[in-house]
Amino acid sequence: MTLWIGSLQLGLLYGIMAIGIYISFRILNIPDLTAEGSFTFGLAVSAIFTVNGHPFLGLIMAIIAGIIAGNVTAFLQTKLFIHPVLAGILTMSGLYSINLWVMGGSSNLSLIGQDTVFKYVQNLSGLDANSVKTILAIISALICVIILILFFKTQLGMCIRAVGDNEAMVSASSINVDRTKFIGFGISNALIALSGGLIAQYQGYADINSGMGILVVGLASVIIGEVFLGKRGVAVGVCSAVLGSVVYRFIIAWATRSNFFPAYMLKLISAIIVALALAIPAIKYYKEIRKIKGGDKNA
Amino acid sequence: MLKVENLKKTFAKNTPNEHLALDNLSLDVKAGEFITVLGSNGAGKSTLFNAVCGTFLPDGGKIILDGKDITFECEHKRAKSIGRVFQDPMRGTAPNMTIEENLALAYSRKYKGPLSWAIKNKDRDFFRSILSEFGMGLEDRLKTKVGLLSGGQRQVVTLTMCTMVTPKLLLLDEHTAALDPATADKVMEITNDIVKRNNLTTLMITHNMAQALTTGTRTIMLDSGQIIMDVAGAERDKMTIDDVLEMYSQKKKQSFANDRMLLN
Ligand SMILES: Nc1ncnc2c1ncn2[C@@H]1O[C@H](COP(=O)(O)OP(=O)(O)OP(=O)(O)O)[C@@H](O)[C@H]1O
Ligand SMILES: [Mg+2]
Numbered sequence: 318m319t320l321w322i323g324s325l326q327l328g329l330l331y332g333i334m335a336i337g338i339y340i341s342f343r344i345l346n347i348p349d350l351t352a353e354g355s356f357t358f359g360l361a362v363s364a365i366f367t368v369n370g371h372p373f374l375g376l377i378m379a380i381i382a383g384i385i386a387g388n389v390t391a392f393l394q395t396k397l398f399i400h401p402v403l404a405g406i407l408t409m410s411g412l413y414s415i416n417l418w419v420m421g422g423s424s425n426l427s428l429i430g431q432d433t434v435f436k437y438v439q440n441l442s443g444l445d446a447n448s449v450k451t452i453l454a455i456i457s458a459l460i461c462v463i464i465l466i467l468f469f470k471t472q473l474g475m476c477i478r479a480v481g482d483n484e485a486m487v488s489a490s491s492i493n494v495d496r497t498k499f500i501g502f503g504i505s506n507a508l509i510a511l512s513g514g515l516i517a518q519y520q521g522y523a524d525i526n527s528g529m530g531i532l533v534v535g536l537a538s539v540i541i542g543e544v545f546l547g548k549r550g551v552a553v554g555v556c557s558a559v560l561g562s563v564v565y566r567f568i569i570a571w572a573t574r575s576n577f578f579p580a581y582m583l584k585l586i587s588a589i590i591v592a593l594a595l596a597i598p599a600i601k602y603y604k605e606i607r608k609i610k611g612g613d614k615n616a
Numbered sequence: 617m618l619k620v621e622n623l624k625k626t627f628a629k630n631t632p633n634e635h636l637a638l639d640n641l642s643l644d645v646k647a648g649e650f651i652t653v654l655g656s657n658g659a660g661k662s663t664l665f666n667a668v669c670g671t672f673l674p675d676g677g678k679i680i681l682d683g684k685d686i687t688f689e690c691e692h693k694r695a696k697s698i699g700r701v702f703q704d705p706m707r708g709t710a711p712n713m714t715i716e717e718n719l720a721l722a723y724s725r726k727y728k729g730p731l732s733w734a735i736k737n738k739d740r741d742f743f744r745s746i747l748s749e750f751g752m753g754l755e756d757r758l759k760t761k762v763g764l765l766s767g768g769q770r771q772v773v774t775l776t777m778c779t780m781v782t783p784k785l786l787l788l789d790e791h792t793a794a795l796d797p798a799t800a801d802k803v804m805e806i807t808n809d810i811v812k813r814n815n816l817t818t819l820m821i822t823h824n825m826a827q828a829l830t831t832g833t834r835t836i837m838l839d840s841g842q843i844i845m846d847v848a849g850a851e852r853d854k855m856t857i858d859d860v861l862e863m864y865s866q867k868k869k870q871s872f873a874n875d876r877m878l879l880n
Binding site: 470471472473474475476478479482483485486487488489490491492493494 | 731732
């Protein structure tokens with residue numbers, strides 16, 4: 318039971334990151350590799366503030382850290398004309414050093430015994446640790462989902478969607494494409510970094526390598542979510558990213574518990590899930606061709 | 617309204633493909649004028665529109681819109697006062713967004729702050745009422761994705777987007793070229809109607825000479841980045857397609873003779 322509850326908590330917290338990935342990959346339609354760096358950036362910033370006694374401020378600073386990371390990538394892309402994928406890789410790579418610097422040069426930071434937001438709420442409410450974790454995970458995921466659903470109904474939110482849909486049209490209308498991209502990447506990476514910040518306080522430690530493969534995890538979540546809820550507008554998309562993240566954690570919990578595969582195989586399995594899901598159009602295409610060829614033979 | 621002075625643009629400068637697309641072109645468009653633009657393929661018609669819209673910066677010359685020098689203003693800023701419909705129906709709309717979202721994008725950018733609701737119910741009523749004027753049934757399909765519409769329907773949506781917030785200048789680049797004759801006529805009729813009703817200053821590129829002479833108030837012809845014909849009023853009313861062709865071949869001969877003179 319604890320395993321499933323734990324997966325739910327992780328799924329919701331990582332779900333915030335999945336929303337960020339959803340925004341860059343699905344809405345802006347640009348593969349943004351900044352995620353690996355900005356997740357750890359948020360994690361490191363949140364951890365260091367917690368160590369110094371400011372867990373809530375740590376989360377806010379994590380959000381700001383994410384916005385900065387996203388804006389650096391947007392700057393490289395829009396103002397310096399660097400290819401989007403390369404721009405993300407550059408930011409991510411540079412952030413590795415920044416993250417080590419934030420964590421005072423050590424690759425590991427323990428928050429054991431520190432007042433995290435989870436501890437703080439626990440002391441305040443008198444509930445047990447696990448319930449607090451569940452409640453806080455639900456609340457933070459819910460807040461993000463609601464804010465984003467509302468945001469994408471605003472004028473600015475719609476501009477971001479339009480930039481991802483038809484950039485030529487947007488630049489010919491009176492929308493500032495570059496500025497819209499700055500905002501879009503800022504929001505996307507803010508969510509990813511906030512997720513990292515929450516995870517640091519949830520786990521009670523920060524590790525410089527926490528962001529490794531996070532992009533694939535996020536993509537897998539988005540895709541799994543779409544299997545359940547389909548591709549139906551942004552509001553459903555935001556929800557399905559979180560749902561996908563929870564399901565992803567359940568799959569992992571089930572697999573590790575039944576000794577289906579050892580824990581170190583996780584990244585490979587995730588990569589395979591994503592590759593398969595992305596290959597669905599190709600698989601359909603080959604099937605179609607075979608059907609047409611087979612039909613000829615029978616005729 | 618629009619003043620273009622000695623506009624110059626050379627593509628692929630200093631390469632073997634160097635191409636002079638706008639050759640010291642000057643044009644003065646008065647407020648309320650509806651100019652039709654003729655010219656063979658590659659004459660520089662679209663390039664002129666691109667220059668006015670700021671898709672690229674010219675090598676020389678000036679562009680003045682409504683008394684303001686916009687030669688170096690960035691594209692999205694000018695777009696506030698310029699409405700443009702492209703030759704390609706795919707270019708003017710966002711395919712994965714619904715009709716009402718596309719319209720709202722065009723409508724609200726002038727009046728609303730970035731964090732206000734994109735579509736309110738009263739906006740929806742407004743969209744329905746303007747779309748119903750076209751009699752294409754689009755008013756009942758506000759929630760349809762634009763990508764699912766036909767080319768003609770998309771051009772009508774684009775045209776609506778460009779004109780619902782009255783622009784200072786309307787640029788139409790062969791906007792009926794991709795449509796079947798019946799739909800083209802219909803879209804043209806709608807265009808005329810919108811232009812008249814709002815007294816819009818308009819430039820329209822077309823390859824249909826009869827249409828060029830009968831629509832609007834003035835006709836110009838471009839060739840090799842220059843204006844080689846500019847007629848309006850009574851002179852234009854008298855003109856037939858044959859006159860236009862005659863004029864074109866005369867100009868061509870003339871420039872051919874000039875080339876010969878240079879070579880000799
Ligand atoms: N971005 C560009 N780079 C290089 N050459 C260009 C570019 N845009 C236009 N040209 C060239 O400039 C010339 C004029 O092109 P333009 O698109 O203005 O023609 P047009 O008059 O609109 O013709 P059409 O009737 O075929 O649309 C063409 O020879 C074209 O090859
Ligand atoms: Mg053209």
